[in-house]
Amino acid sequence: MKVLMLNGSWNANGSSKSGLEIMAKTFADEGVETEIFDLGAKPVRDCIACGQCAVKKACVFTDDAVNEFVQKAYQSAGFVFASPVYYAHPSGRIMSFLDRVFFSAMCADRYAAFRHKPGASIVVARRAGTSAAFDCLNKYFGIAKMLVVGSTYWNEFHALTKDDVPQDPEGIQTLENLARHMAWLIKCLKAGRDAGIPLPDIKEETITNFVR
Ligand SMILES: Cc1cc2nc3c(=O)[nH]c(=O)nc-3n(C[C@H](O)[C@H](O)[C@H](O)COP(=O)(O)O)c2cc1C
Incomplete structure (x- = not known):
């Protein structure tokens, strides 16, 4: 029952990391293990739509951590x-x-690493743009058959640097409640599996692109 947490800042010691650490503490209180995965400051390649992942069942680029993250995802019960x-x-x-x-x-296996698992995004800003950024990150969950977890506000907090984070008590409360919700959902999903409740009978045969 591990939650894999991705720090999408270059800064392994910044505001985003601080938000993840606040959530990690609440997860620990709820008996859920976490791992924080820092993207770091090295270049990250963009997708070049080469289609090789359909052949190799992994991204063709091996000079960053994409494939490592997907492998960790198979072992994880939830994502932030x-x-x-x-x-x-x-x-x-x-x-x-x-x-x-x-x-x-x-391409590997229709999102087996992620599907039917909970996901949440959190965003931090000095002042504005949080809900637009939040929307972007939440798009990944919906298409991958995941369960999007909410909190007591949209999952945002405010800080220019990590030292500002303690000055946003509602932001901290939002992060803590988000972790409580995800921990509860992970436990419910495990209880459902243990009780023999089958996964939903998903249909994926119909694919249209609106021009043919
Ligand atoms: C290139 C750049 C663009 C930014 N754009 C915004 C913005 O649109 N709105 C905002 O409130 N803060 C903006 N910020 C401030 C960061 O969101 C803020 O400093 C944040 O706490 C940094 O998080 P980190 O320490 O995890 O990297 C921007 C910072 C940078 C470097």
Whole structure:
């Protein structure tokens, strides 16, 4: 029962990391293990739509951590994606990273690493652009058959640097309640599996692109 938490900032010691650490503490209180995965400051490639993931069942690029993250995802019961707000969207690096994570996971086995598992995104900004950035990150969950977890507000908090984080008590409360909701849902899903409740009978045969 591990939650895999992605820090989408270049900064392994910044505001996004601080938000994930607040959630990790609540998860620990709820008996749920966590791992924080820092994207770091090295370049992250964008998807080049080469289609090789359909052949290799993994991303063709091996000089960053995309394939490692997908392998960890198979072992994880839930996900939290954290990003700073950059010009009212998530960081470029987290979008490039997640495009390749999710496209290769779809090509490998129709999102088996993620499907029917809970996911939540959290975003941090000095002032504005949080809900637009939040919307972008939540898109990955809906298409991958995941369960989107909410809190007592949209999952945002405010800080220019991590030292500002304690000055946003409602933001902290939102993060803590989000972790409580996800921990509860993970336990409910396990109880359902243990009770023999089958997974939903998903249909995926129909695919249209509106022009043919
Ligand atoms: C390129 C860039 C763009 C930014 N755009 C916004 C923005 O649109 N709105 C905002 O309130 N803060 C913006 N910020 C501030 C960051 O969101 C804020 O400093 C955040 O706490 C950084 O998180 P981190 O320490 O996890 O990287 C921007 C910062 C940078 C470097």
